[in-house]
Amino acid sequence: MIKVGVLGARGRMGRAVCEAVDAAEDLELVATVSGRDESLDKLEGVDVVVDFTLPNVVMGNLAWCVEHGIHTVVGVSGFDEKRLDAAREILAADPEVGSVIAPNFGIGAVLMMQFAAKAAKHFDSAEIIEAHHPRKVDAPSGTAVHTARVIAAARAEAELPDMPDATETDPQGARGAEIEGVRIHAIRSAGYVASQEVRFGGPGERFAISHDSLDRASFMPGVLLAVREVVKRPGLTVGIDDLLD
Numbered sequence: 501m502i503k504v505g506v507l508g509a510r511g512r513m514g515r516a517v518c519e520a521v522d523a524a525e526d527l528e529l530v531a532t533v534s535g536r537d538e539s540l541d542k543l544e545g546v547d548v549v550v551d552f553t554l555p556n557v558v559m560g561n562l563a564w565c566v567e568h569g570i571h572t573v574v575g576v577s578g579f580d581e582k583r584l585d586a587a588r589e590i591l592a593a594d595p596e597v598g599s600v601i602a603p604n605f606g607i608g609a610v611l612m613m614q615f616a617a618k619a620a621k622h623f624d625s626a627e628i629i630e631a632h633h634p635r636k637v638d639a640p641s642g643t644a645v646h647t648a649r650v651i652a653a654a655r656a657e658a659e660l661p662d663m664p665d666a667t668e669t670d671p672q673g674a675r676g677a678e679i680e681g682v683r684i685h686a687i688r689s690a691g692y693v694a695s696q697e698v699r700f701g702g703p704g705e706r707f708a709i710s711h712d713s714l715d716r717a718s719f720m721p722g723v724l725l726a727v728r729e730v731v732k733r734p735g736l737t738v739g740i741d742d743l744l745d
């Protein structure tokens with residue numbers, strides 16, 4: 501039995517994780533921390549902490565867990581390369597402790613990113629449209645940023661030139677955010693949980709890959725897989741791609 505603690509347990513994701521852990525026969529939900537005023541000491545003795553809090557508190561949580569020899573599964577968004585390096589440094593303090601940090605635990609979303617990376621080298625143009633519920637505090641989404649990075653890496657490897665774009669004036673930012681040369685357009689709207697479409701274009705053709713999380717249940721198989729795997733994987737694992745394989 502793996503003893504699990506959940507951080508951010510009263511949040512949208514935290515509630516779904518508590519339910520999923522409770523329903524899993526090989527996992528036991530032994531502690532929850534719901535808000536920033538609650539002490540992390542409640543988590544002492546758990547095997548794995550699942551963290552779905554917020555970007556401004558997640559690094560402190562990670563440091564506390566590593567200090568206490570606890571593995572972590574982290575879904576909080578905002579992990580750029582600098583943050584991942586900081587996480588590696590924190591984890592170096594205990595070489596037996598593992599952490600899985602993933603921009604998206606949805607299996608379909610992971611496949612969408614893998615397929616986007618595969619398609620990227622074949623098209624002149626690639627842009628990302630992400631749509632989320634209006635209570636999301638960060639934009640663009642961590643998933644969109646990660647997708648932009650894998651597309652940029654695939655294009656660089658294939659030695660593709662910059663994407664064609666004659667825009668000279670865009671005072672309102674209508675062309676969206678740019679991450680490593682890839683444009684991201686973020687929608688915040690009632691009626692969404694998390695959706696993303698990657699649109700590719702080449703001579704005489706368009707190609708799109710899209711994924712929709714309609715319910716937070718979509719993230720749970722990936723979260724539970726990470727909980728089961730992280731106890732066997734010391735150090736940092738980024739994304740669940742390797743775990744699925």
Ligand SMILES: NC(=O)C1=CN([C@@H]2O[C@H](COP(=O)(O)OP(=O)(O)OC[C@H]3O[C@@H](n4cnc5c(N)ncnc54)[C@H](OP(=O)(O)O)[C@@H]3O)[C@@H](O)[C@H]2O)C=CC1
Nearest residue numbers: 508510511512513534535536553557575576577603604605
């Ligand atoms: N990787 C993935 O697959 C997914 C990642 N996410 C990411 O997960 C994060 C959480 O999303 P979501 O559940 O929608 O957000 P919510 O705002 O619903 O939940 C966050 C919760 O964390 C709590 N919290 C804040 N600080 C602390 C703290 N120090 N200790 C314990 N709890 C704390 C908040 O409590 P209070 O309100 O009292 O401050 C709140 O209940 C976001 O970064 C989101 O982008 C979301 C979905 C999937």
Ligand SMILES: O=C(O)C1=N[C@H](C(=O)O)C[C@H](O)C1
Nearest residue numbers: 577603604636641642643694
């Ligand atoms: O805040 C959310 O809801 C989500 N956050 C993650 C992100 O920023 O990519 C994952 C998913 O898109 C849902």
